[in-house]
Amino acid sequence: MGKQERDVRISLQTLRVLEAFLENPTDELSGxxxxxxxxxxxxxxxxxxxxLESAGWFVSRWETVxxxxxxxxxxxxxxxxPSGLTRAGEVFASFGRGVPA
Amino acid sequence: MSTGEGLxxxxxxxxxxxxxxxxxxxxxxxxxxxxxxxxxxxxxLRLAAGCCWATKVIxxxxxxxSVAVAASTTGSKTMTAYAQHDDTFFSRRTVTVVAIVGLxxxxxxxxxxxxxxxxxxVLTGPTEYRFLPETKVDPVPPPQLSxxxxxxxxxxxIPSTDLRIDVPTDTERILDVSPGPAVIGPTSPPAPPRAxxxxxxxxxxxxxxxxxxxxxxxxxxxxxxxxxxxTCVDEKGRLTAAPxxxxxxxxxxxxxGALRLARAGSGHYRATTEDGQPVSSCYEYRxxxxxxx
Numbered sequence: 105m106g107k108q109e110r111d112v113r114i115s116l117q118t119l120r121v122l123e124a125f126l127e128n129p130t131d132e133l134s135g136x137x138x139x140x141x142x143x144x145x146x147x148x149x150x151x152x153x154x155x156l157e158s159a160g161w162f163v164s165r166w167e168t169v170x171x172x173x174x175x176x177x178x179x180x181x182x183x184x185x186p187s188g189l190t191r192a193g194e195v196f197a198s199f200g201r202g203v204p205a
Numbered sequence: 206m207s208t209g210e211g212l213x214x215x216x217x218x219x220x221x222x223x224x225x226x227x228x229x230x231x232x233x234x235x236x237x238x239x240x241x242x243x244x245x246x247x248x249x250l251r252l253a254a255g256c257c258w259a260t261k262v263i264x265x266x267x268x269x270x271s272v273a274v275a276a277s278t279t280g281s282k283t284m285t286a287y288a289q290h291d292d293t294f295f296s297r298r299t300v301t302v303v304a305i306v307g308l309x310x311x312x313x314x315x316x317x318x319x320x321x322x323x324x325x326x327v328l329t330g331p332t333e334y335r336f337l338p339e340t341k342v343d344p345v346p347p348p349q350l351s352x353x354x355x356x357x358x359x360x361x362x363i364p365s366t367d368l369r370i371d372v373p374t375d376t377e378r379i380l381d382v383s384p385g386p387a388v389i390g391p392t393s394p395p396a397p398p399r400a401x402x403x404x405x406x407x408x409x410x411x412x413x414x415x416x417x418x419x420x421x422x423x424x425x426x427x428x429x430x431x432x433x434x435x436t437c438v439d440e441k442g443r444l445t446a447a448p449x450x451x452x453x454x455x456x457x458x459x460x461x462g463a464l465r466l467a468r469a470g471s472g473h474y475r476a477t478t479e480d481g482q483p484v485s486s487c488y489e490y491r492x493x494x495x496x497x498x
Contacts, residue, residue, distance in 0.1 A: 134239060134242075135236075136239040136242040145251070145255050146252045147257075148255075149255075150236070150255075150259040150263070151259050151262040151263050154263055154266075176238070177234060177237055178234070179235070179238040180235035
């Protein structure tokens, strides 16, 4: 998928995903973390994460942990890009909700 | 590893395998890592089922994006237009709406066209009506009681009795002539046993108005009451004796007013008649003094 920044179709579920990240924009969240914060089912959540990443709103990386020593597989972590943060703020402003605190 | 957890892992691996090749490995590792976080077999199975659906969405969007990229690199605007059209027209929401509408149309059609009735008949078979043969039931005679005596009618003679009821004769009548003076039946001895049509007299035509004899002091004090006056008149309606108070009103001035009224009415009394002939008689009547607002 390309990293070229482009428009994303904003649905209610997309807003809830962005809201989960905007609680603390510097947080890196896995899909499980976003599910806990937003309550969105996995069937909807993962396509949104990939869509926002391909649109350049998110970047993702693998967790730097040794699976054998941690006793669990490494997680994929997502984070808002500076432009993604700006776009998310614009989206919430256009809906009249403002950026969540 | 339980069966449910194994099923969840298998579903995720299967879903990731069907994802676009460049994402397959990443998605499998990512989803399996998230699976570890979920607690409870139901939550894990729900995650796995969601991943199966997510794979379809991701593959679909990935294919649409690939077509768009190919179109942009080859300069084919037609292909780009097709990809965009395909993305909007055959979206999951559109397909769902069309399916729901189609289902409703089919149900309504089934009811309107009688299809449901036909299906019901096919399933249950045609309705058969069978008339049951009429059976005659012979009336059964009531059982004869062997030990009971036969029923016979017995004539009972009731002796006739001569029953006589003595009804006391009314000797006094009260005629209320309110608001004017009231007439009370005679206190004279009862009529002789011969049959006489006796009609009591009383205040007649031209009798003075009670209000004209209402005592002034009683009006001032607001006193009201009724006095019964006894008068004796001849066959021409004239007093033959001075009227007296038979029953006081409780107020001397009202009693006096009633007597003055009785005296003033002399000559205007209606005489008592016997067989249509006026006779002299005595009778009582009530004089009521009532204040009008």
